[in-house]
Amino acid sequence: MIRKVQMAVIGGGPAGLSAAVAAASQGVTVEIFDDNFIPGGQLIKQTHKFFGAKQHLCGTRGMDIAQILLDRCTQHNVIINQQATVTGVYANTLGVLYPDKFEEVEFKSLVVATGASENMIRFVNNELPGIYGAGAIQTLMNVFGIRPAQNVLMVGSGNIGLIVSYQLKQAEVEVECIVEALPQVGGYQVHASKIQRMGIPILTNHTIIRAEGNEQEGVTGAIISEIDKDFRPVPGTEKYLSVDTICLAVGLTPLADLLEQCGCKMTTISELGGRVAVHNHYMQTSRPDVFLAGDVSGIEEAVTATLEGQLAGLAAAKYMNIGNPLIIQNKMNEILIQLNEFRDGPFGEKATYGSQRLLKEYSYE
Amino acid sequence: MSEDQNNLNHSTIPEFLTDILPPEERILKRPVAIIECFQEIPCNPCVDSCPQNAISIDEGINRIPQIDYDLCTGCTLCVPKCPGLAIFVVGVDKEDKTKGSVTIPYEFNDLPQIGEEVIGLNRQGKPVTPAVVKKVIVSKITDKTAVITLSLPSEFIHEVRFFKRQSSK
Numbered sequence A: 001m002i003r004k005v006q007m008a009v010i011g012g013g014p015a016g017l018s019a020a021v022a023a024a025s026q027g028v029t030v031e032i033f034d035d036n037f038i039p040g041g042q043l044i045k046q047t048h049k050f051f052g053a054k055q056h057l058c059g060t061r062g063m064d065i066a067q068i069l070l071d072r073c074t075q076h077n078v079i080i081n082q083q084a085t086v087t088g089v090y091a092n093t094l095g096v097l098y099p100d101k102f103e104e105v106e107f108k109s110l111v112v113a114t115g116a117s118e119n120m121i122r123f124v125n126n127e128l129p130g131i132y133g134a135g136a137i138q139t140l141m142n143v144f145g146i147r148p149a150q151n152v153l154m155v156g157s158g159n160i161g162l163i164v165s166y167q168l169k170q171a172e173v174e175v176e177c178i179v180e181a182l183p184q185v186g187g188y189q190v191h192a193s194k195i196q197r198m199g200i201p202i203l204t205n206h207t208i209i210r211a212e213g214n215e216q217e218g219v220t221g222a223i224i225s226e227i228d229k230d231f232r233p234v235p236g237t238e239k240y241l242s243v244d245t246i247c248l249a250v251g252l253t254p255l256a257d258l259l260e261q262c263g264c265k266m267t268t269i270s271e272l273g274g275r276v277a278v279h280n281h282y283m284q285t286s287r288p289d290v291f292l293a294g295d296v297s298g299i300e301e302a303v304t305a306t307l308e309g310q311l312a313g314l315a316a317a318k319y320m321n322i323g324n325p326l327i328i329q330n331k332m333n334e335i336l337i338q339l340n341e342f343r344d345g346p347f348g349e350k351a352t353y354g355s356q357r358l359l360k361e362y363s364y365e
Numbered sequence B: 001m002s003e004d005q006n007n008l009n010h011s012t013i014p015e016f017l018t019d020i021l022p023p024e025e026r027i028l029k030r031p032v033a034i035i036e037c038f039q040e041i042p043c044n045p046c047v048d049s050c051p052q053n054a055i056s057i058d059e060g061i062n063r064i065p066q067i068d069y070d071l072c073t074g075c076t077l078c079v080p081k082c083p084g085l086a087i088f089v090v091g092v093d094k095e096d097k098t099k100g101s102v103t104i105p106y107e108f109n110d111l112p113q114i115g116e117e118v119i120g121l122n123r124q125g126k127p128v129t130p131a132v133v134k135k136v137i138v139s140k141i142t143d144k145t146a147v148i149t150l151s152l153p154s155e156f157i158h159e160v161r162f163f164k165r166q167s168s169k
Protein backbone atom coordinates (compact mmCIF):
# COMPACT_ATOMS: atom_id res chain seq x y z
CA MET A 1 0.00 0.00 0.00
CA ILE A 2 1.29 3.46 -0.85
CA ARG A 3 1.88 5.77 2.12
CA LYS A 4 0.03 9.11 1.92
CA VAL A 5 1.06 12.56 3.19
CA GLN A 6 -0.65 15.90 2.68
CA MET A 7 2.58 17.76 1.96
CA ALA A 8 5.93 16.23 1.08
CA VAL A 9 9.13 18.29 1.28
CA ILE A 10 12.29 17.22 -0.55
CA GLY A 11 15.38 18.54 1.23
CA GLY A 12 15.99 19.28 4.91
CA GLY A 13 17.99 22.51 4.61
CA PRO A 14 16.74 25.89 5.87
CA ALA A 15 14.27 26.16 2.96
CA GLY A 16 12.73 22.71 3.45
CA LEU A 17 12.59 22.96 7.25
CA SER A 18 10.96 26.40 7.08
CA ALA A 19 8.43 25.26 4.47
CA ALA A 20 7.49 22.31 6.66
CA VAL A 21 7.02 24.44 9.79
CA ALA A 22 5.01 27.11 7.94
CA ALA A 23 2.60 24.54 6.47
CA ALA A 24 2.34 22.52 9.69
CA SER A 25 1.48 25.71 11.59
CA GLN A 26 -1.65 25.89 9.38
CA GLY A 27 -2.62 22.32 10.22
CA VAL A 28 -1.04 20.51 7.28
CA THR A 29 0.54 17.13 7.99
CA VAL A 30 4.08 17.27 6.62
CA GLU A 31 6.93 14.87 5.98
CA ILE A 32 10.44 15.88 4.96
CA PHE A 33 12.70 13.61 2.91
CA ASP A 34 16.41 14.39 3.19
CA ASP A 35 19.21 12.30 1.77
CA ASN A 36 21.69 13.17 4.51
CA PHE A 37 22.13 11.37 7.81
CA ILE A 38 21.80 14.67 9.71
CA PRO A 39 19.10 17.15 8.64
CA GLY A 40 19.93 20.86 8.28
CA GLY A 41 21.40 21.02 4.76
CA GLN A 42 24.29 23.44 4.37
CA LEU A 43 23.67 24.87 7.83
CA ILE A 44 25.21 21.96 9.74
CA LYS A 45 28.62 22.83 8.25
CA GLN A 46 28.49 26.53 9.02
CA THR A 47 30.39 27.32 12.20
CA HIS A 48 30.37 31.07 11.58
CA LYS A 49 27.85 33.69 12.67
CA PHE A 50 25.33 34.48 9.96
CA PHE A 51 24.42 37.78 8.38
CA GLY A 52 20.96 39.21 8.19
CA ALA A 53 18.55 41.12 10.36
CA LYS A 54 17.63 40.18 13.91
CA GLN A 55 14.32 38.58 13.00
CA HIS A 56 16.26 36.27 10.68
CA LEU A 57 18.45 34.90 13.48
CA CYS A 58 21.49 36.80 12.29
CA GLY A 59 24.56 36.83 14.46
CA THR A 60 23.74 33.18 15.26
CA ARG A 61 26.05 30.45 14.00
CA GLY A 62 24.69 28.43 11.06
CA MET A 63 24.76 25.12 12.93
CA ASP A 64 22.78 26.66 15.80
CA ILE A 65 20.21 28.00 13.31
CA ALA A 66 19.76 24.42 12.05
CA GLN A 67 18.99 23.31 15.61
CA ILE A 68 16.46 26.11 16.09
CA LEU A 69 14.66 25.12 12.87
CA LEU A 70 14.75 21.41 13.82
CA ASP A 71 13.22 22.22 17.22
CA ARG A 72 10.41 24.07 15.46
CA CYS A 73 9.80 21.00 13.29
CA THR A 74 9.55 18.83 16.41
CA GLN A 75 7.08 21.27 18.00
CA HIS A 76 4.89 21.05 14.91
CA ASN A 77 5.08 17.24 14.61
CA VAL A 78 6.89 17.40 11.30
CA ILE A 79 8.31 13.99 10.43
CA ILE A 80 11.87 14.05 9.04
CA ASN A 81 12.89 10.97 7.04
CA GLN A 82 16.68 10.76 7.04
CA GLN A 83 18.90 9.03 4.50
CA ALA A 84 15.84 9.28 2.27
CA THR A 85 16.84 10.12 -1.29
CA VAL A 86 14.02 11.12 -3.58
CA THR A 87 14.83 9.50 -6.92
CA GLY A 88 11.80 10.64 -8.90
CA VAL A 89 8.60 12.67 -8.77
CA TYR A 90 5.54 11.45 -10.66
CA ALA A 91 1.91 12.56 -11.04
CA ASN A 92 1.21 12.51 -7.31
CA THR A 93 3.85 10.21 -5.87
CA LEU A 94 7.52 10.30 -4.91
CA GLY A 95 9.99 7.47 -5.20
CA VAL A 96 12.15 7.40 -2.07
CA LEU A 97 15.30 5.31 -1.71
CA TYR A 98 16.57 4.41 1.79
CA PRO A 99 19.74 2.43 2.55
CA ASP A 100 17.63 -0.71 3.01
CA LYS A 101 14.42 -0.17 1.04
CA PHE A 102 12.50 1.77 -1.60
CA GLU A 103 9.05 3.22 -1.06
CA GLU A 104 6.49 5.28 -2.90
CA VAL A 105 4.81 8.15 -1.10
CA GLU A 106 1.66 9.87 -2.32
CA PHE A 107 1.35 13.65 -1.83
CA LYS A 108 -1.29 16.35 -2.34
CA SER A 109 1.34 19.07 -2.57
CA LEU A 110 5.10 19.04 -2.86
CA VAL A 111 7.85 21.49 -1.92
CA VAL A 112 11.16 20.94 -3.67
CA ALA A 113 14.02 22.38 -1.58
CA THR A 114 16.98 20.37 -2.82
CA GLY A 115 19.54 23.17 -2.64
CA ALA A 116 22.46 23.31 -5.07
CA SER A 117 25.46 21.38 -6.33
CA GLU A 118 29.00 22.68 -6.59
CA ASN A 119 30.56 23.72 -9.88
CA MET A 120 33.80 22.33 -11.25
CA ILE A 121 36.36 24.09 -13.45
CA ARG A 122 38.78 22.81 -16.03
CA PHE A 123 42.53 22.65 -15.44
CA VAL A 124 45.20 20.06 -16.09
CA ASN A 125 45.03 17.08 -13.68
CA ASN A 126 41.79 18.26 -12.07
CA GLU A 127 40.92 14.64 -11.29
CA LEU A 128 43.83 14.05 -8.86
CA PRO A 129 43.05 12.97 -5.29
CA GLY A 130 43.30 16.04 -3.05
CA ILE A 131 41.09 18.27 -5.15
CA TYR A 132 37.88 18.96 -3.30
CA GLY A 133 34.80 21.10 -3.54
CA ALA A 134 34.48 23.56 -0.67
CA GLY A 135 31.43 21.67 0.59
CA ALA A 136 33.38 18.42 0.98
CA ILE A 137 36.18 20.18 2.86
CA GLN A 138 33.63 21.74 5.18
CA THR A 139 31.90 18.43 5.80
CA LEU A 140 35.18 16.70 6.70
CA MET A 141 36.23 19.55 8.95
CA ASN A 142 33.05 20.72 10.60
CA VAL A 143 30.80 17.65 10.60
CA PHE A 144 33.35 14.85 11.10
CA GLY A 145 36.06 16.85 12.85
CA ILE A 146 38.76 15.65 10.44
CA ARG A 147 41.61 17.94 9.53
CA PRO A 148 41.35 17.76 5.76
CA ALA A 149 44.77 19.06 4.67
CA GLN A 150 48.10 20.62 5.66
CA ASN A 151 48.14 23.48 3.19
CA VAL A 152 45.58 24.50 0.67
CA LEU A 153 45.16 26.56 -2.47
CA MET A 154 41.66 28.04 -2.50
CA VAL A 155 40.14 28.75 -5.89
CA GLY A 156 37.39 31.39 -5.81
CA SER A 157 36.93 34.44 -3.59
CA GLY A 158 33.15 34.43 -3.26
CA ASN A 159 31.76 34.26 0.27
CA ILE A 160 32.10 30.47 0.29
CA GLY A 161 35.80 30.57 -0.67
CA LEU A 162 36.45 33.29 1.91
CA ILE A 163 34.52 31.60 4.72
CA VAL A 164 35.97 28.15 4.08
CA SER A 165 39.50 29.65 4.03
CA TYR A 166 38.77 31.19 7.42
CA GLN A 167 37.44 27.90 8.78
CA LEU A 168 40.54 26.09 7.48
CA LYS A 169 42.72 28.52 9.43
CA GLN A 170 40.57 27.87 12.48
CA ALA A 171 41.33 24.15 11.99
CA GLU A 172 45.05 25.06 11.89
CA VAL A 173 45.38 24.36 8.18
CA GLU A 174 47.56 26.75 6.16
CA VAL A 175 45.88 28.51 3.25
CA GLU A 176 48.63 29.42 0.79
CA CYS A 177 46.49 31.90 -1.12
CA ILE A 178 43.12 32.46 -2.72
CA VAL A 179 43.03 32.91 -6.51
CA GLU A 180 40.18 34.80 -8.13
CA ALA A 181 39.69 35.01 -11.91
CA LEU A 182 37.81 38.31 -11.77
CA PRO A 183 39.53 41.65 -11.12
CA GLN A 184 37.79 42.01 -7.77
CA VAL A 185 36.96 39.92 -4.71
CA GLY A 186 33.58 38.21 -5.14
CA GLY A 187 32.45 37.97 -1.54
CA TYR A 188 31.79 40.56 1.15
CA GLN A 189 34.59 42.99 2.03
CA VAL A 190 34.30 42.13 5.73
CA HIS A 191 34.93 38.43 5.03
CA ALA A 192 37.87 39.29 2.73
CA SER A 193 39.35 41.64 5.34
CA LYS A 194 39.41 38.97 8.02
CA ILE A 195 41.23 36.62 5.63
CA GLN A 196 43.77 39.25 4.62
CA ARG A 197 44.68 40.28 8.14
CA MET A 198 45.59 36.66 8.87
CA GLY A 199 48.12 37.02 6.06
CA ILE A 200 46.29 35.03 3.37
CA PRO A 201 46.80 36.83 0.06
CA ILE A 202 43.88 37.13 -2.35
CA LEU A 203 45.26 37.20 -5.90
CA THR A 204 42.68 38.66 -8.27
CA ASN A 205 43.02 38.14 -12.07
CA HIS A 206 44.59 34.78 -11.24
CA THR A 207 43.55 31.19 -11.77
CA ILE A 208 44.85 27.66 -11.38
CA ILE A 209 46.15 26.20 -14.62
CA ARG A 210 47.49 22.87 -13.45
CA ALA A 211 47.63 20.54 -10.47
CA GLU A 212 50.88 18.68 -9.82
CA GLY A 213 51.07 15.22 -8.32
CA ASN A 214 50.08 11.65 -9.10
CA GLU A 215 47.40 9.05 -8.37
CA GLN A 216 49.36 7.60 -5.40
CA GLU A 217 50.42 10.73 -3.54
CA GLY A 218 47.59 12.94 -4.71
CA VAL A 219 48.18 16.65 -5.07
CA THR A 220 51.73 17.84 -4.35
CA GLY A 221 51.49 21.31 -5.80
CA ALA A 222 49.65 23.71 -8.06
CA ILE A 223 50.57 26.11 -10.81
CA ILE A 224 48.70 29.36 -10.84
CA SER A 225 48.90 32.12 -13.41
CA GLU A 226 47.77 35.63 -13.98
CA ILE A 227 45.00 35.90 -16.58
CA ASP A 228 44.03 38.70 -18.93
CA LYS A 229 40.59 40.23 -19.26
CA ASP A 230 39.53 37.41 -21.58
CA PHE A 231 40.56 34.90 -18.90
CA ARG A 232 43.59 33.73 -20.92
CA PRO A 233 46.75 32.86 -18.91
CA VAL A 234 49.46 35.52 -19.30
CA PRO A 235 52.66 33.68 -20.35
CA GLY A 236 55.56 34.08 -17.94
CA THR A 237 53.37 34.77 -14.90
CA GLU A 238 53.07 31.13 -13.78
CA LYS A 239 53.93 30.40 -10.15
CA TYR A 240 54.35 27.11 -8.39
CA LEU A 241 52.74 26.63 -5.00
CA SER A 242 53.58 23.72 -2.76
CA VAL A 243 50.18 22.55 -1.49
CA ASP A 244 48.65 19.16 -0.70
CA THR A 245 45.06 20.18 -1.36
CA ILE A 246 43.20 22.30 -3.87
CA CYS A 247 39.81 23.54 -2.80
CA LEU A 248 37.32 24.71 -5.42
CA ALA A 249 34.76 27.33 -4.45
CA VAL A 250 33.72 28.37 -7.92
CA GLY A 251 30.00 28.68 -7.62
CA LEU A 252 26.88 26.61 -7.26
CA THR A 253 24.18 25.39 -9.63
CA PRO A 254 20.57 24.82 -8.51
CA LEU A 255 19.76 21.09 -8.12
CA ALA A 256 16.64 21.36 -10.23
CA ASP A 257 16.53 17.92 -11.91
CA LEU A 258 13.49 16.72 -9.98
CA LEU A 259 11.52 19.82 -10.93
CA GLU A 260 12.38 19.35 -14.56
CA GLN A 261 11.62 15.64 -14.40
CA CYS A 262 8.15 16.15 -12.91
CA GLY A 263 7.13 18.46 -15.69
CA CYS A 264 7.63 21.98 -14.30
CA LYS A 265 8.35 24.62 -16.89
CA MET A 266 12.08 25.46 -16.78
CA THR A 267 14.22 28.35 -17.92
CA THR A 268 17.89 29.32 -17.76
CA ILE A 269 18.80 32.48 -15.85
CA SER A 270 22.49 32.98 -15.25
CA GLU A 271 21.88 35.46 -12.40
CA LEU A 272 20.21 32.64 -10.48
CA GLY A 273 22.94 30.07 -11.20
CA GLY A 274 21.58 28.17 -14.21
CA ARG A 275 18.46 26.16 -14.91
CA VAL A 276 15.56 26.99 -12.62
CA ALA A 277 11.83 26.27 -12.55
CA VAL A 278 9.60 29.15 -13.53
CA HIS A 279 7.54 30.19 -10.49
CA ASN A 280 5.43 33.01 -9.11
CA HIS A 281 5.94 35.25 -6.03
CA TYR A 282 4.56 32.51 -3.81
CA MET A 283 7.05 29.94 -5.07
CA GLN A 284 4.42 27.99 -7.02
CA THR A 285 5.73 26.38 -10.22
CA SER A 286 3.83 25.84 -13.46
CA ARG A 287 2.57 22.62 -11.83
CA PRO A 288 0.09 24.05 -9.29
CA ASP A 289 0.73 21.32 -6.70
CA VAL A 290 4.52 21.75 -6.84
CA PHE A 291 6.35 24.56 -5.00
CA LEU A 292 10.04 25.30 -4.57
CA ALA A 293 12.26 27.23 -2.16
CA GLY A 294 15.88 28.02 -1.37
CA ASP A 295 18.98 27.61 -3.52
CA VAL A 296 17.09 25.37 -5.99
CA SER A 297 15.15 28.47 -7.04
CA GLY A 298 18.35 30.49 -7.50
CA ILE A 299 21.60 30.64 -5.52
CA GLU A 300 21.24 32.96 -2.55
CA GLU A 301 21.48 32.81 1.22
CA ALA A 302 20.06 30.95 4.16
CA VAL A 303 17.89 33.93 5.07
CA THR A 304 16.21 34.07 1.68
CA ALA A 305 15.96 30.25 1.70
CA THR A 306 14.09 30.46 5.02
CA LEU A 307 11.73 33.19 3.81
CA GLU A 308 11.07 31.43 0.52
CA GLY A 309 10.44 28.21 2.42
CA GLN A 310 7.84 29.94 4.58
CA LEU A 311 6.16 31.29 1.46
CA ALA A 312 6.14 27.89 -0.23
CA GLY A 313 4.74 26.15 2.86
CA LEU A 314 1.96 28.71 3.29
CA ALA A 315 1.14 28.73 -0.42
CA ALA A 316 0.91 24.94 -0.41
CA ALA A 317 -1.50 25.03 2.56
CA LYS A 318 -3.60 27.58 0.73
CA TYR A 319 -3.56 25.48 -2.42
CA MET A 320 -4.91 22.52 -0.43
CA ASN A 321 -7.55 24.73 1.26
CA ILE A 322 -6.08 24.08 4.69
CA GLY A 323 -5.83 26.88 7.30
CA ASN A 324 -7.34 30.36 7.25
CA PRO A 325 -6.78 31.90 3.79
CA LEU A 326 -6.88 35.48 5.12
CA ILE A 327 -4.28 34.84 7.80
CA ILE A 328 -2.14 33.01 5.25
CA GLN A 329 -2.37 35.87 2.78
CA ASN A 330 -1.37 38.41 5.44
CA LYS A 331 1.61 36.31 6.47
CA MET A 332 2.69 35.90 2.87
CA ASN A 333 2.54 39.65 2.30
CA GLU A 334 4.71 40.24 5.37
CA ILE A 335 7.29 37.73 4.18
CA LEU A 336 7.41 39.32 0.74
CA ILE A 337 8.24 42.67 2.35
CA GLN A 338 11.06 41.07 4.34
CA LEU A 339 12.44 39.41 1.21
CA ASN A 340 12.49 42.72 -0.63
CA GLU A 341 14.15 44.41 2.32
CA PHE A 342 16.85 41.74 2.42
CA ARG A 343 17.52 41.96 -1.32
CA ASP A 344 17.57 45.74 -1.35
CA GLY A 345 21.39 46.07 -1.52
CA PRO A 346 23.92 45.69 -4.34
CA PHE A 347 24.45 42.02 -3.45
CA GLY A 348 20.71 41.35 -3.74
CA GLU A 349 20.49 42.97 -7.16
CA LYS A 350 21.25 39.79 -9.04
CA ALA A 351 18.58 37.84 -7.21
CA THR A 352 16.03 40.61 -7.64
CA TYR A 353 16.82 40.90 -11.32
CA GLY A 354 16.69 37.11 -11.73
CA SER A 355 13.39 36.71 -9.94
CA GLN A 356 11.84 39.57 -11.92
CA ARG A 357 12.80 37.80 -15.12
CA LEU A 358 11.25 34.62 -13.77
CA LEU A 359 8.01 36.38 -12.87
CA LYS A 360 7.81 37.79 -16.39
CA GLU A 361 8.04 34.31 -17.83
CA TYR A 362 5.47 33.05 -15.36
CA SER A 363 2.97 35.76 -16.31
CA TYR A 364 3.27 34.94 -20.01
CA GLU A 365 1.59 31.62 -19.29
CA MET B 1 54.46 33.71 -0.61
CA SER B 2 56.82 36.38 -1.81
CA GLU B 3 56.41 40.03 -0.92
CA ASP B 4 55.03 41.12 -4.26
CA GLN B 5 52.38 38.41 -4.35
CA ASN B 6 51.31 39.57 -0.97
CA ASN B 7 51.13 43.13 -2.20
CA LEU B 8 47.45 43.58 -2.76
CA ASN B 9 46.41 46.07 -5.32
CA HIS B 10 43.24 44.18 -4.50
CA SER B 11 43.18 45.24 -0.87
CA THR B 12 39.59 45.29 0.21
CA ILE B 13 40.03 48.06 2.77
CA PRO B 14 39.31 51.28 0.93
CA GLU B 15 41.53 54.30 1.08
CA PHE B 16 38.73 56.35 2.59
CA LEU B 17 39.35 54.59 5.91
CA THR B 18 40.86 57.82 7.18
CA ASP B 19 37.55 59.57 6.48
CA ILE B 20 35.72 57.50 9.06
CA LEU B 21 38.25 57.79 11.87
CA PRO B 22 37.11 59.83 14.88
CA PRO B 23 38.96 63.07 15.63
CA GLU B 24 42.08 62.66 17.73
CA GLU B 25 40.57 64.62 20.66
CA ARG B 26 37.76 62.09 20.80
CA ILE B 27 40.15 59.14 20.98
CA LEU B 28 42.06 60.83 23.80
CA LYS B 29 38.87 61.12 25.88
CA ARG B 30 38.02 57.41 26.02
CA PRO B 31 38.25 54.31 23.82
CA VAL B 32 36.07 54.27 20.74
CA ALA B 33 34.69 51.71 18.27
CA ILE B 34 35.90 51.79 14.65
CA ILE B 35 33.54 50.05 12.21
CA GLU B 36 35.41 48.74 9.16
CA CYS B 37 32.33 47.69 7.21
CA PHE B 38 32.24 49.55 3.90
CA GLN B 39 29.80 47.70 1.68
CA GLU B 40 26.05 47.59 1.50
CA ILE B 41 25.36 44.07 2.74
CA PRO B 42 22.16 42.69 4.28
CA CYS B 43 23.28 42.74 7.90
CA ASN B 44 22.54 44.67 11.09
CA PRO B 45 23.35 42.95 14.41
CA CYS B 46 25.77 45.76 15.28
CA VAL B 47 22.80 48.12 15.67
CA ASP B 48 21.15 46.08 18.41
CA SER B 49 24.42 45.19 20.10
CA CYS B 50 25.13 48.71 21.32
CA PRO B 51 23.58 49.68 24.66
CA GLN B 52 24.22 53.38 23.88
CA ASN B 53 22.41 53.25 20.52
CA ALA B 54 25.57 54.67 18.98
CA ILE B 55 25.32 52.54 15.81
CA SER B 56 22.63 53.06 13.20
CA ILE B 57 21.74 51.74 9.76
CA ASP B 58 19.41 53.80 7.57
CA GLU B 59 16.22 52.34 6.10
CA GLY B 60 16.24 48.56 5.99
CA ILE B 61 19.32 46.47 6.64
CA ASN B 62 21.46 47.02 3.58
CA ARG B 63 22.96 50.46 4.22
CA ILE B 64 26.43 51.02 5.68
CA PRO B 65 26.49 51.26 9.49
CA GLN B 66 27.14 54.71 10.94
CA ILE B 67 28.51 55.39 14.41
CA ASP B 68 28.03 58.40 16.62
CA TYR B 69 31.43 58.73 18.29
CA ASP B 70 30.01 61.01 20.99
CA LEU B 71 27.61 58.31 22.17
CA CYS B 72 30.15 55.47 22.01
CA THR B 73 31.72 54.63 25.38
CA GLY B 74 34.22 52.12 24.01
CA CYS B 75 32.62 49.32 26.05
CA THR B 76 33.51 46.67 23.34
CA LEU B 77 30.10 44.93 23.54
CA CYS B 78 29.58 45.29 19.78
CA VAL B 79 32.91 43.63 18.91
CA PRO B 80 31.83 39.95 19.26
CA LYS B 81 28.34 40.58 17.86
CA CYS B 82 29.46 41.55 14.37
CA PRO B 83 29.46 38.45 12.13
CA GLY B 84 31.89 40.23 9.81
CA LEU B 85 34.39 40.66 12.68
CA ALA B 86 34.64 44.21 11.39
CA ILE B 87 34.41 46.23 14.63
CA PHE B 88 37.49 47.16 16.65
CA VAL B 89 37.88 49.43 19.67
CA VAL B 90 40.93 51.69 19.89
CA GLY B 91 42.16 53.84 22.75
CA VAL B 92 45.05 56.03 23.85
CA ASP B 93 46.32 56.26 27.41
CA LYS B 94 45.45 59.68 28.89
CA GLU B 95 48.52 59.77 31.14
CA ASP B 96 51.01 58.55 28.56
CA LYS B 97 49.96 59.32 25.03
CA THR B 98 52.56 57.00 23.52
CA LYS B 99 50.60 54.02 24.87
CA GLY B 100 47.55 52.75 23.04
CA SER B 101 45.19 49.80 22.89
CA VAL B 102 43.30 47.88 20.23
CA THR B 103 40.45 45.45 20.91
CA ILE B 104 40.06 42.63 18.40
CA PRO B 105 37.52 39.78 17.94
CA TYR B 106 39.30 36.41 17.92
CA GLU B 107 37.83 33.02 16.98
CA PHE B 108 40.73 30.62 17.39
CA ASN B 109 41.39 27.88 19.92
CA ASP B 110 44.82 29.01 21.00
CA LEU B 111 43.80 31.88 23.25
CA PRO B 112 46.74 33.99 24.42
CA GLN B 113 47.41 34.57 28.13
CA ILE B 114 47.03 37.94 29.78
CA GLY B 115 50.45 39.58 29.90
CA GLU B 116 51.72 37.53 26.96
CA GLU B 117 53.82 39.32 24.37
CA VAL B 118 52.42 38.86 20.85
CA ILE B 119 53.12 40.27 17.38
CA GLY B 120 50.65 42.87 16.14
CA LEU B 121 49.67 42.35 12.47
CA ASN B 122 48.30 44.92 10.06
CA ARG B 123 45.34 44.53 7.70
CA GLN B 124 47.49 42.54 5.27
CA GLY B 125 48.76 40.24 8.00
CA LYS B 126 52.23 41.85 8.10
CA PRO B 127 53.96 42.12 11.50
CA VAL B 128 54.20 45.76 12.55
CA THR B 129 54.87 45.94 16.28
CA PRO B 130 55.19 43.90 19.45
CA ALA B 131 52.08 44.10 21.65
CA VAL B 132 51.03 42.80 25.05
CA VAL B 133 47.74 41.06 25.78
CA LYS B 134 45.90 43.22 28.31
CA LYS B 135 42.47 41.60 28.46
CA VAL B 136 40.76 38.41 27.23
CA ILE B 137 36.98 38.12 27.43
CA VAL B 138 35.20 34.88 26.61
CA SER B 139 31.68 34.50 27.90
CA LYS B 140 28.31 33.10 27.01
CA ILE B 141 27.24 36.43 25.54
CA THR B 142 30.19 36.51 23.14
CA ASP B 143 29.21 33.00 21.88
CA LYS B 144 32.75 31.61 21.53
CA THR B 145 34.16 34.75 19.95
CA ALA B 146 36.92 35.97 22.29
CA VAL B 147 37.40 39.70 22.71
CA ILE B 148 41.07 40.50 23.10
CA THR B 149 42.59 43.83 24.03
CA LEU B 150 46.23 44.49 23.17
CA SER B 151 48.48 47.20 24.58
CA LEU B 152 50.78 48.65 21.96
CA PRO B 153 52.47 51.90 20.98
CA SER B 154 49.69 54.39 20.20
CA GLU B 155 51.11 55.09 16.72
CA PHE B 156 49.84 51.64 15.68
CA ILE B 157 46.23 51.80 16.91
CA HIS B 158 44.90 52.43 13.39
CA GLU B 159 47.15 49.82 11.86
CA VAL B 160 47.09 46.70 14.02
CA ARG B 161 44.00 44.57 13.35
CA PHE B 162 45.18 41.08 14.25
CA PHE B 163 48.05 39.41 16.05
CA LYS B 164 49.98 36.20 16.18
CA ARG B 165 51.48 34.44 19.13
CA GLN B 166 55.26 34.14 19.32
CA SER B 167 54.85 30.36 19.40
CA SER B 168 52.90 30.15 16.11
CA LYS B 169 54.57 29.83 12.74
Ligand SMILES: Cc1cc2nc3c(=O)[nH]c(=O)nc-3n(C[C@H](O)[C@H](O)[C@H](O)COP(=O)(O)OP(=O)(O)OC[C@H]3O[C@@H](n4cnc5c(N)ncnc54)[C@H](O)[C@@H]3O)c2cc1C
Residues within 6 Å of the ligand: A010, A011, A012, A013, A014, A015, A016, A033, A034, A035, A036, A040, A041, A042, A043, A046, A049, A050, A051, A052, A084, A085, A086, A087, A113, A114, A115, A116, A138, A159, A160, A161, A163, A164, A255, A293, A294, A295, A296, A300, A301, A302, A303, A304, A305
Ligand atom coordinates in the same frame (compact mmCIF):
# COMPACT_ATOMS: atom_id res chain seq x y z
C1 LIG C 1 30.56 28.08 3.14
C2 LIG C 1 29.17 28.64 3.11
C3 LIG C 1 28.89 29.75 3.88
C4 LIG C 1 27.61 30.31 3.88
N1 LIG C 1 27.38 31.41 4.67
C5 LIG C 1 26.13 31.95 4.73
C6 LIG C 1 25.85 33.08 5.58
O1 LIG C 1 26.71 33.61 6.29
N2 LIG C 1 24.59 33.57 5.58
C7 LIG C 1 23.61 33.01 4.82
O2 LIG C 1 22.47 33.48 4.88
N3 LIG C 1 23.85 31.97 3.99
C8 LIG C 1 25.08 31.42 3.93
N4 LIG C 1 25.34 30.34 3.10
C9 LIG C 1 24.30 29.90 2.17
C10 LIG C 1 23.30 28.97 2.78
O3 LIG C 1 23.93 27.95 3.51
C11 LIG C 1 22.45 28.37 1.65
O4 LIG C 1 21.97 29.39 0.82
C12 LIG C 1 21.26 27.64 2.24
O5 LIG C 1 21.69 26.56 3.04
C13 LIG C 1 20.32 27.13 1.15
O6 LIG C 1 19.27 26.41 1.77
P1 LIG C 1 18.48 25.28 1.04
O7 LIG C 1 17.54 24.74 2.05
O8 LIG C 1 17.95 25.81 -0.22
O9 LIG C 1 19.54 24.18 0.59
P2 LIG C 1 20.52 23.25 1.43
O10 LIG C 1 20.88 23.84 2.72
O11 LIG C 1 21.60 22.88 0.50
O12 LIG C 1 19.63 21.95 1.72
C14 LIG C 1 19.20 21.07 0.71
C15 LIG C 1 19.03 19.69 1.29
O13 LIG C 1 18.37 18.87 0.34
C16 LIG C 1 18.96 17.61 0.31
N5 LIG C 1 18.65 16.97 -0.98
C17 LIG C 1 19.04 17.34 -2.23
N6 LIG C 1 18.54 16.52 -3.17
C18 LIG C 1 17.80 15.60 -2.50
C19 LIG C 1 17.02 14.47 -2.92
N7 LIG C 1 16.91 14.13 -4.20
N8 LIG C 1 16.40 13.74 -1.96
C20 LIG C 1 16.50 14.07 -0.66
N9 LIG C 1 17.21 15.12 -0.22
C21 LIG C 1 17.85 15.89 -1.12
C22 LIG C 1 20.43 17.93 0.51
O14 LIG C 1 21.20 16.85 0.94
C23 LIG C 1 20.35 19.01 1.60
O15 LIG C 1 20.32 18.44 2.88
C24 LIG C 1 26.60 29.74 3.08
C25 LIG C 1 26.88 28.61 2.30
C26 LIG C 1 28.14 28.04 2.32
C27 LIG C 1 28.40 26.80 1.48
Ligand code: SF4
Residues within 6 Å of the ligand: B032, B033, B049, B050, B051, B052, B053, B054, B055, B067, B071, B072, B073, B074, B075, B076, B077, B078, B079, B089
Ligand atom coordinates in the same frame (compact mmCIF):
# COMPACT_ATOMS: atom_id res chain seq x y z
S1 SF4 D 1 31.98 50.12 21.93
FE1 SF4 D 1 30.10 49.99 23.18
S2 SF4 D 1 29.25 52.05 23.06
FE2 SF4 D 1 30.76 51.93 21.40
S3 SF4 D 1 29.58 51.30 19.62
FE3 SF4 D 1 30.35 49.42 20.57
S4 SF4 D 1 28.71 48.75 21.95
FE4 SF4 D 1 28.30 50.90 21.41
Ligand code: SF4
Residues within 6 Å of the ligand: A190, B035, B037, B043, B044, B045, B046, B047, B065, B081, B082, B083, B084, B085, B086, B087
Ligand atom coordinates in the same frame (compact mmCIF):
# COMPACT_ATOMS: atom_id res chain seq x y z
S1 SF4 E 1 27.21 43.67 12.16
FE1 SF4 E 1 29.27 43.98 11.32
S2 SF4 E 1 29.18 43.21 9.22
FE2 SF4 E 1 27.06 43.49 9.92
S3 SF4 E 1 26.53 45.57 9.24
FE3 SF4 E 1 27.27 45.74 11.35
S4 SF4 E 1 29.45 46.17 11.14
FE4 SF4 E 1 28.76 45.42 9.13
